[in-house]
Amino acid sequence: MDELAPNAAVFGIPHLRIDGRAKVTGQALYPSDEAVPNPAYAFLLTSAIAKGRIKRFDLHEARTLPGVLDILTHDNIGGDAKPLVQQAGGKATTTLESNQIWHDGQVIGVVVADTYESAREAAYRVRVHYEKEAPAATFGSKGTTEEIREPGEHEDFHIGDADSAFAAAEIRIDAWYGTPTQHHNPIELFTTTCAWNDGQLTIWEPSQFVYGLRANVARQLGIAPEQVRVISKFIGGAFGSKGSATARTAWIAIASRRMNRPIKLVVTRDQGFTVATYRAETRHHIQIGATRAGKLTALRHKGWEVTSRPSTYNVSGTETTARMYGCPNILTKVNIVHADRNTPGFMRAPPDTPYMFPLESAMDELASALGMDPIELRRINDTPVDPATGRRFSSRHLMECFDVGAARFGWQARDPVPGSMKDGDWLIGWGCASAAYPANIATCTARVVLHGEGHARVEIAGHDIGTGAYTVAAMAAAERLGLPVEKIMVHMGDTDLPPASLAAGSSHTASIAHAIVKACDELRGRLIQAAITSNDGPLAGRAADSINLGNGQLLSRDGAHETVADAVKRLTGGALEAYAENIPKGLNQDTVGKLYQGQLPISRGIGREDVTAYAFGAQFVEVRVHRRTCEIRVPRMLGTFASGTIVNPLTAHSQYIGGMIWGLGAALLEKTEIDERFARYVNDNIAEYYIPVSADICKAEAIMLPEHDRDVNPLGIKGIGEIGIVGVNGAIANAVFHATGRRVRELPIRIENLLCPDRAQ
């Protein structure tokens, strides 16, 4: 797909969610809402220690409770499932496969009972006898091991001579930064419902990748993927946490098979902290060298990330920080620190959120050291080519974002002197930062069925995790078939449908839209061909390229027209159907087969041969810090983003501000506290793990800069789900510095970090 015919101009027009009515009436069925006949209920047993072995279970008391049906442990079913394969990082921790304990809260058993209440009570009455060892919790804990991350999935950069250039630089910034452990905490809990029917397993589970989950569970159970169906029509928030299969699913499937009865599991909120993934804590050493005029001469960025004992999972956001600014000497290195913890995983803008915070803070420190406006510093170091590879960016409107954003924010009124802007007892700080996220697109398939009555059905195993994917899919079909969006039905989230890729990495809109458009264009071609070659139709004899589709019509340039419904009827009294596979530029034909097998063939904006493809943005925030209490408030946030074609500005705006508010949470609130003695999460609930609430949020605005990028992909679509969060951490830290003169390099920034400028002086 290189060229596209004129379209019906549906893209770019705000459209209400087509699944909105279902969501506001309670009719949207999330996986745990799906009814199954006569279910039994499961409750997970989790480890109370972080390292060691299970000596034995004492199940007697639990088993004697009324309603208890089965208790699964490594003793009775440990060999029934192969270990899980995680999306990244190689080996993962195990669960019931052995008696080994890798981390606190590890799944070690499943209790099944007639009711949820009985299963829960029985789980509380299981006694576990352990052989304990002293665990290592995090950075600095005794017993952790460190290794340099090998190139492979991620790479390090060694460009020029950063060491010498830094040593010789006129101005140097040399600082350490840290970001904390964070948990996704979608409001929907992790749930799994399994049922068997004639050797066929159906799994209802919220998933960002139904084909991936299917393949993983089939592999674990040693059955064919075709024997497994995964259904996930609505997902109650994911943010990365529902992308990778987790160990729970196979055990619930096995429990259901043993009992020949459907089983429902709803993992508790606290268990969710350890049975799924999280964003690991990171440490950074940044060294920037610059001339007195502000031109960067050296950038060294070293990162450290925590992971579990067996996994090498890491996010390596240096792949973005090395590309932000023109610099002739760049050195990056990422280190992995193994601890007795569960394996981390993808969480909103996985690499860029923790790695851009130190870079964008350091750039602000440099601007401050130079006495230069931070936007001007970024302008001086803007670059049309990717400094890491020398390839050009497919498009890069970073400075346009800054200029539009600065005008809207009123940046010119900013007094650069820290602590100089006040409103009564409130110190006002204005901060900004760059945002960037790679433009990714995956191989994807879709089927479109066009009916004679002039409506269509899109079938694609895509995933709407709140992004508005249902609506985007309908808009893509409407755009190409010339039908109103209301005439398009969309079916998603089911492995009985053609496979779509993982809904993550800001790739899903681009991936599904291209596959749907390709299927629609095949139908379009057939309609047009039949219309112009008919003997008596109104469009007979016209040239194919003179026909466009819009407003439910086939329209010829000379004004002749025919309804889409009539054009379909010429070909069939029933329906026309097209199935399409879209393979993004740079990927091989075999990626479609891989997708069917639940693998993820993706073209990454940082891994392309032709261009480097990123979305860019500029983030502005105002903070107010109370002079005496040091309470921090954020009265307004503004993000300006250039992310290519915006399919639905309504849902795009919601995603952008949602990302920005995530940034506020990360900068000021969120941290999973770890008890180092036990390598245990302490605040494993959403009253004590602070996520933003309504009272935390005032004004949040996103501006979408028009951007036409035909190099990124034929429809010019970049991602929007991740970039909203990326610049916020830095912008808030920079604003806090501007308000108070305090540079906080460790997130989250809380009252105790600022208590209290007045007292300190």
Next chain:
Amino acid sequence: MDVNLTVNGSVHHLTIDVRMALLDVLRERLGLTGTKKGCDQGQCGACTVLIDGRRVLSCLVLAAAVEGGVTTIEGLSGEGAPLHPMQDAFLQCDAFQCGYCTPGQILSAIACVTEGHAGSEHEIREYMSGNLCRCAAYPNIVKAILQAKAKMQATAEDV
């Protein structure tokens, strides 16, 4: 034990485990899955229902102890019927993304208005802070409540 539970105007005679929370009875026994489980410990607000018009966290109420009529999201408007002004405002303002917290938000928002706690954006933010939205649709939720409030008050005056 045997209980009579009035939900959305219908009386249900049920034999339940005394340990059952109202939330689990609604979801697992009555098939009213619009009420969501987000934490099961009164922290997130996803399970909010109305009992005699007051907002209540159904995960913290034993079903056996319910006194009064329960209204869930399914009780606000029938299939094909016009939406409640609050549902419509949430839809029009894109006041949700994943939609999981939405039934609880909508019921809480209706009570926020009827309690008289929707006087200003600031007041709405304060009185809606018991309903967490991880997608962070908060600015649009506040907008929707202001929009619905006007319609709810106009309807009330008509009556």
